[in-house]
Amino acid sequence: MERALIIEKLTKAYDKEPVLTELDLEVPTGTIFGLIGPNGAGKSTLIGILTGLLDYNQGSIVINGLSYNSSNEIEIKKDVASVLQPPLLFENFTSHEFVTYVCEMYSIPAHGLNKKIESLFDYFEITEFMHVKTKQLSSGSRKKLAFCAAILTEPKLLFLDEPFESVDVISIGRMKNVIRRLKQKGTTIFITSHILEVVENLCDDIAILHKGKILAYLDSATRKELEKNSNLSEIFEQYVESGGRSDDMLSWL
Numbered sequence: 001m002e003r004a005l006i007i008e009k010l011t012k013a014y015d016k017e018p019v020l021t022e023l024d025l026e027v028p029t030g031t032i033f034g035l036i037g038p039n040g041a042g043k044s045t046l047i048g049i050l051t052g053l054l055d056y057n058q059g060s061i062v063i064n065g066l067s068y069n070s071s072n073e074i075e076i077k078k079d080v081a082s083v084l085q086p087p088l089l090f091e092n093f094t095s096h097e098f099v100t101y102v103c104e105m106y107s108i109p110a111h112g113l114n115k116k117i118e119s120l121f122d123y124f125e126i127t128e129f130m131h132v133k134t135k136q137l138s139s140g141s142r143k144k145l146a147f148c149a150a151i152l153t154e155p156k157l158l159f160l161d162e163p164f165e166s167v168d169v170i171s172i173g174r175m176k177n178v179i180r181r182l183k184q185k186g187t188t189i190f191i192t193s194h195i196l197e198v199v200e201n202l203c204d205d206i207a208i209l210h211k212g213k214i215l216a217y218l219d220s221a222t223r224k225e226l227e228k229n230s231n232l233s234e235i236f237e238q239y240v241e242s243g244g245r246s247d248d249m250l251s252w253l
């Protein structure tokens with residue numbers, strides 16, 4: 001099977017404090033992959049590295065068949081888009097200026113672009129903010145705008161870090177529709193989320209990241225077996241130990 005992403009022995013420390021330790025991970029091309037893990041597990045750090053925002057100490061990364069290094073960074077990035085947490089927007093641009101600027105950076109042809117922008121903004125109910133500066137948008141609208149910009153760049157690999165956080169339930173449903181459509185077109189989607197019901201229902205393979213390592217990789221066969229008896233939240237709890245904590249600790253409450 002083809003792999004959109006191959007990570008080997010990836011190690012990252014912040015000021016000597018290890019966050020990712022010899023992490024190995026492979027993501028099959030054209031699938032929706034879910035990365036879940038407790039707070040502080042290293043999910044955003046991993047996405048930061050994979051999108052070129054953060055450096056790393058050791059290991060190797062292959063994206064869409066290209067080995068990641070400074071000489072081919074630009075070639076890799078033209079096929080990769082992301083929605084980060086918090087989303088990165090140009091604060092003094094209007095929503096329309098922002099998405100058109102992002103499309104220019106990705107050399108997306110201008111012909112027909114406005115129609116696509118209008119339909120996406122309409123679908124996500126942000127048309128009224130078309131000519132409003134991004135710094136004035138609510139957190140949910142910022143997320144939706146960053147998502148629209150990422151979609152418009154027609155990526156082969158799309159990283160979504162907590163894409164559903166702050167987003168209303170109707171818009172989450174629409175984001176899920178778009179993500180499924182992208183998969184049908186062959187895009188690989190890499191999602192992190194704490195909303196496990198959405199991950200369970202949307203993703204193909206799922207990995208659990210804990211303390212900087214992949215604790216479990218649940219492919220479709222493994223999921224099928226485990227999900228006979230438990231939902232994803234229960235499976236997550238079984239893998240990620242509670243460290244003996246229970247409600248009894250809060251008996252004073």
Ligand SMILES: Nc1ncnc2c1ncn2[C@@H]1O[C@H](COP(=O)(O)OP(=O)(O)OP(=O)(O)O)[C@@H](O)[C@H]1O
Pocket residue numbers: 014015019037038039040041042043044045046
């Ligand atoms: N810039 C930074 N400097 C130092 N430590 C950092 C920095 N960014 C993150 N960390 C630490 O790295 C660890 C992993 O953080 P990260 O944000 O990647 O986790 P996460 O899995 O995305 O967490 P969450 O689910 O809470 O968003 C945490 O211990 C965090 O405190």
